[in-house]
Amino acid sequence: MLIAAAIFAVVAAAVAFYFFMLESLRWAEPDTAEVFALRGSNPAATAQLAYNLGFYNLFLAVGAALGVVLLFAGNAVAGLTLMTFTTACMLLASVVLVLSDRRVARLSLVQGAPAALSLVLSLLGT
Known part of the structure; x- marks a missing residue:
């Protein structure tokens, strides 16, 4: 299960x-x-906010990838x-996204589904 969880974490x-x-x-x-x-x-009116938000996503991506590396190292x-x-x-974050605007439900699913699968498989694999 942890290998599958790691694969979904990388996704x-x-x-x-x-x-x-x-x-960003x-x-x-x-x-x-x-x-x-x-x-x-x-x-242009929201560029600074989006730039900052993008870096939150980058930090989460690095954290997930580093977690996978540590898991197998x-x-x-x-x-x-x-x-x-x-x-x-x-x-x-994907839940907050869809709750804030239902028009981005598909986007929320793209963001949240791999994370949800990784999280569930991680919890089941421990």
Whole structure:
């Protein structure tokens, strides 16, 4: 179970990294506005907030990836703890996202599903 949990944690980290790219590096691009259902908005007005939020996603991605590395590098307790914490944060962020705007339910599912699977498998595997 822990191997499957680790695989989903890596997928969740990749998704979080993708959100970092969108929010911190590509916020002003028209296709990014479509991803976040922000058609007709002024990206410059929210660029600073998005930039900051993107780095939260980056830090969660790094945490999940580091947790996987530690899990299989001989420090299972630290690795599992870090992996579980970061995937729980990703899942909760996806819940907050969908509760704030139902139009981004699909986006929330993309963000939360791999994290949820990793979290459940981690808890079942311990």
